[in-house]
Amino acid sequence: MGSLLLSAVSTLFFLTLTLSSGQAAKNNYIQRKNPGGFITVHCKPRKQQQQRQESLELLKGLSDEKLLLSWNLESNTFTVNNSVKHRLQKQSPGSNALSITLSNLTAEDAGVYLCEYTAMGVETIKTRGYGSVLLLLDHSATDAANTGSSCDETNPSVTVILVWLLAVITVLLLSILVVIVIVPKLRKKSMSVNAGRRPWRAGTSDVYEDMRSTCKRKPGPPAGE
Numbered sequence: 001m002g003s004l005l006l007s008a009v010s011t012l013f014f015l016t017l018t019l020s021s022g023q024a025a026k027n028n029y030i031q032r033k034n035p036g037g038f039i040t041v042h043c044k045p046r047k048q049q050q051q052r053q054e055s056l057e058l059l060k061g062l063s064d065e066k067l068l069l070s071w072n073l074e075s076n077t078f079t080v081n082n083s084v085k086h087r088l089q090k091q092s093p094g095s096n097a098l099s100i101t102l103s104n105l106t107a108e109d110a111g112v113y114l115c116e117y118t119a120m121g122v123e124t125i126k127t128r129g130y131g132s133v134l135l136l137l138d139h140s141a142t143d144a145a146n147t148g149s150s151c152d153e154t155n156p157s158v159t160v161i162l163v164w165l166l167a168v169i170t171v172l173l174l175s176i177l178v179v180i181v182i183v184p185k186l187r188k189k190s191m192s193v194n195a196g197r198r199p200w201r202a203g204t205s206d207v208y209e210d211m212r213s214t215c216k217r218k219p220g221p222p223a224g225e
């Protein structure tokens with residue numbers, strides 16, 4: 001339970017940072033497209049992945065990943081998901097890189113696209129390559145075109161809304177994590193410390209004995225007699 005919450009918090013925290021970063025938008029990590037448009041994902045292996053790569057997969061989603069395309073680099077054969085087969089085009093500039101274009105975008109196409117390379121050896125090694133993209137569909141542009149009004153005047157920024165929403169979810173998950181995992185551990189530690197302490201007993205009998213002996217003493221004769 002704790003590891004699942006930590007994984008969810010890490011994912012949400014990463015997305016929050018990505019969405020709130022202007023540099024990410026500049027580097028095309030985030031792409032906002034209109035419905036009916038197209039998006040191109042440029043998959044490329046990292047420098048340490050140049051050797052022994054045997055396949056490339058284009059995945060959509062984070063937790064529940066959907067395989068859109070698989071490329072066997074040795075046989076140069078492709079397998080494309082039937083749901084996007086008629087809308088997907090591909091082109092390889094070489095060096096195990098692949099440019100994948102998805103056209104006629106719909107609401108279901110919004111999400112994260114990941115490039116994953118696989119190397120087969122003593123063990124299977126899967127690594128993420130360059131080209132991962134977060135696709136956001138800007139429905140406000142279509143609505144503005146139909147109504148003749150500016151989307152900026154009628155709709156708030158989608159990115160800002162997502163950032164605030166993810167931040168709230170992250171705080172809630174952290175609170176649940178504290179209640180479920182951390183608080184019981186602190187209580188258990190406190191109980192073990194208290195159990196190890198010896199109970200304190202006041203020495204009341206000795207005090208009473210001293211007071212009794214003092215009261216029994218008789219006053220001596222006055223000085224000088």
